[in-house]
Amino acid sequence: MGPTPFTTPSLSRRNLLLGGAGAASALFLSGCIGGSPAPSTETSSAAGDINAPLTLQSDLSDELPKKAMESLVAGYSAHKLTMNTVATEQFRAQLSSYLTSQNPPDVITWLAGSVARDYAAKGLLLDVSDMWTGDGACAKFSPALKALSSGDDGKQIFVPTSYYWWSIFYRKSAFEEWGVKAPTTWDDFMAMNDTLKTKGISPLTCGTGSTAWMASGWFDYLDLRINGAQFHRELLAGKHSFDSAEVRKVMDTYATLIPYFDPKGRSYSWQEAATPLINKKAGMYLIGAFMTSAFPKGDLDDVDFFPVPTIDPSIPSAEEAPTDGYFASAKTKNPAGTKDLLAYLAAPAQQQAYIEGAGSSNLPTSPDVDTTKFSPLVQKGIKLLQDTKEITQFFNRDSSDALQTTADTALTRFLDHPDDVATILKTWQAAAQKIWNS
Template sequence: MKKIVKLGMLSAVLLAGAAQAGTLAINIAFKGASQRAVWQSTLDEFKKANPDIEIKAAFIDEEAYKVQLPGWLSTAAPDIVTWHNGERMAYYASRGLFEDLSADWAKNNWNQMYASGKDASSYKGKQYALPTVYYSWGLFYRKDVFQKAGITAEPKTWAEFMEANKKLKAAGVSPFTVGGRDAWTLAGWFDYLDLRINGNAFHQQLMKGEIAYTDPRVKKVYAAWKTLIDAKYFIDSPLSYDLDAAQPFLFQGKAAMMLMGTFIAKGFPPAQAAQIGYFQFPIIDPAVPTAEEGPIESLHIPTKAKNKVDARRFLAFAGTPQISATLAEGLGSLPANSKSPAPAEPISKIGFEILSNTNGGIAQFYDRDMNKEMADEGMKGMQKFLNDPNALDDILKQLEQTRKRIYKKS
């Protein structure tokens, strides 16, 4: 008889507790029906190739998943979890909650196929993740709205960008929509302004708590952001909208652009999708090596997993070039496997080219590169800043006090 561990409301934990030899429990975070469908298809393919393994999959909405993951890892862990690379992975690896996969990297030739994602998959020289997909961040825009406003080309420089914003505003269109109630959407703006003004080396130092928030270089980032806010280039009351509520401004042509990851393109309404293009965040300082956001999604085996043998079989399967490509297409992302075929979908292809031509490094995103507590406080600060840009000095002083407390640095 299988033992069912009763842990309240979490069906995912129930499934995890049922895992034993021959049964593989997998918890998968998803956002939208298309993402769930591609994961289910992948599990079905694995089942065909491995009929001796019974799969128990729990699909959990992404936001709920973030809250529930720590509980699973520390109690009745499933055999495999989906998660993110970078600091988010390191947080659990450093606490002994993720299995060391270094031997799997060597055995499955991942060192070659996933070379670009190895650093983000590593903690203290060991690998704790299998990258699955990654995605580009950039500016989605309405081609027809640009055309009506007299914008003939995608802006490549800050000067061209500001000129385009001016034309859009004059045409009665908000240049940008943003769902500021979801604070992470604001973090994309901070990251890109910092990467373009100060570069990735500085950005990563800031993410590690090595730079003061009162540093003039940090203030310079917010000063550039403030020029956009003061000019009223964002939709009215952006903090009133989450991401889902902010997108219709783009679909309806009330806003011209949205800074977001390519993963979102799969959910665009077909009627509007043909009019939506995508371009690289403009260059601010040509002397700063161009860096991009390229967050990596990943698979992990919890240390407390019961069926690590079959979990490793699944990771070896998921780590092949074809499965990586299939996942990428279904998730609206790019395959992390360098041997996978390049994407054919137009927006993904542009994102692939942007990341392939990056010479200044690839960041994992604000709340994936940074200590979670500091990231949460930093994003709250961004919301306060968007609400009242003139309160910046007080906001940065508070963040600096928080940095000193968390990192214990002067």
């Protein structure tokens, strides 16, 4: 998981996903594949100085991820390699200076999304398009991942190595007890909400108290289902207004869900919001797969999910899948060596070795990772992401941390005062415009 401003007093999504959550590790991970790809043999002048040493700048400073990265670096021998590990918030603050310095790191850990595209637009990132064609290291990755890893000019500037999915999670045994099944259409979903409510069950749990960013999950998905991934990305880039007819339609649909939310959810953190789901007091939870860490280990086999149902069949499928990986500096003195290192890090063996060593609940992006021993839930998540037409990230990853703050304010106010939506959207747009203009 990449750096995130979303924190609770005791636990961040970053620490959860990369910090060895025992239950998640038990659910998601098994066996490590060894080996490494053959080094690049490129020797043309375009390769630069193929003897120049390489530097990897990493923000993976938590204990287990750091050790996992150190292990990967120790296994790389094609070029001399030094890794510098910097605490996440310091790394975030210094990221621009890394890339604009006269002697930048060759490879940098970071996130897919708007930040990478912005740096690429400024000419700061290495074009790695050749890694996505022929027998390149990323050639077998899904088209959705390729689109996610592309700059505004269509060139690939990112190498994704892990991701995780968002969906609506539930307990299989609870659905059986209540006589309901996972819906496949939006109408079926809303009808099931009515059914659960009549049984005295809160259909939807949510944790929008100390983790207000959770309110963006439903906003993102409703926008994806109603307006599509392209509109959603453009909206978060400032090309559309939050005070528009398209967004108003999203909010009108969002308002229909509010009566089905657990009324205590506005005071819960995302972790606390998992408790009524675990205890069968709530039916469903739209959240990332990291939610499984909140479940007792013995109940993990009872967890299942379904994607947010289609609302407009003409809109291509899209799923939220926050994606981590690497980009490289356009100023690297050794482009061939840099790409060789990226290929090594993206290889199936290294992907699985890192995920296991880091205790991460992320999924590998390579389809060649042996997932046969992964749980049925994880295999289902992998298939969901491989089959979707589009992959988006999460609100802050597709925009910025600053814009996330405007969403937190607007959406939590909306949950409390849905009838005030017109004023809320105008205020949201004004706050967002200040950020886009800054």
